[in-house]
Amino acid sequence: MTGTTKRDTYTPESLLAVAVGVFIERGYDGTSMEHLSKAAGISKSSIYHHVRSKEELLRRAISRALDGLFGVLDEDGAKEGKAVDRLEYVTRRTTEVLMAELPYVTLLLRVRGNTDTERWAMERRREFDHRVADLLKQAAADGDIRADVEVRLATRLLFGMINSIAEWYRPQAHGAAANGEVAESVVRMAFAGLRTP
Template sequence: MTTARRDTYTPETLLSVAVRVFNERGYDGTSMEHLSKAAGISKSSIYHHVAGKEELLRRAVSRALDGLFGILDEEHACVGRAAERLEYVVRRTVEVLIAELPYVTLLLRVRGNTDTERWALERRREFDHRVAGLLRAAAAEGDVRGDIEVRLATRLVFGMVNSLVEWYRPDGRGTSEREVADAVVQLAFSGLRRAA
């Protein structure tokens, strides 16, 4: 038996423990027992805060999705030439991804076995769709190349951005958030090749 700590959790702090365990064990592989052990409180104490693990998942991916969709409402994402708006969205996505690293990591690993997971996948597709729309507009305005199919280009650019969850570690030596965001924007828009 674990000696249960006194429950000093708020929904917020409990969520951060749950997200860590989901990312370590996978959502499917996590039981309420695992959450209870990781939090050091009883299962009934957890049920005092949430209806179950799916609610924790929903709250966690909502936090990531709110961060991402919030970007699209920011002024620089709405005003100006589409290419500049797109560049802004790419940079801010890197920033949100780093600021909410465990939450976005969980969102990106969601596979779609429960209603919440299917909803999260649907929202991710909606975000990709909005960004693809920006890219299409930028191509129509002549600022972005038109020879790569828009959906494919969107997937590749966000493949690069999203790869951060696999290797970016905030306390790692070196690479700052700013340096990563600059590098992503430079590569996505100008590529590796030195301008002639």
């Protein structure tokens, strides 16, 4: 016990939140159990009481982001109606999940693939992108999406717009009310464009 350690009152969730903050700040590779111990203010052995490894913390954090994102695809709005409307629904909800689960989704977006967990995360992220690209393809086949933007490129630009929100959105500064406003603006811009008709 050093002066920096405190009684371990962490739940799996609250310890995860601390770890994710450190992963984002230092990068996953640059984070040691020592860094996590210091940030949490508990000993390394206390951390090992909660998890077996640093990689388990990463896996849990990434799972939380992926559960949120894939959960959207299981919602009624993503499964019923015309493809273009489902795509619009998924765009809105994906944006909302990104903001609600900001640190977890940020971590998912930054993962680069040096460990099994990171490769799995990238694979699942690609799977999500493909599911959305399929919606776009269907909407294009229905004639509801403009034919002069290639589907793969449109998917990339759409996610580029959504994912960029992680770079500036801060819940404390923007407030929960901004969440719906941002998601609605993404939908308006992506589907109807900036120009007034």
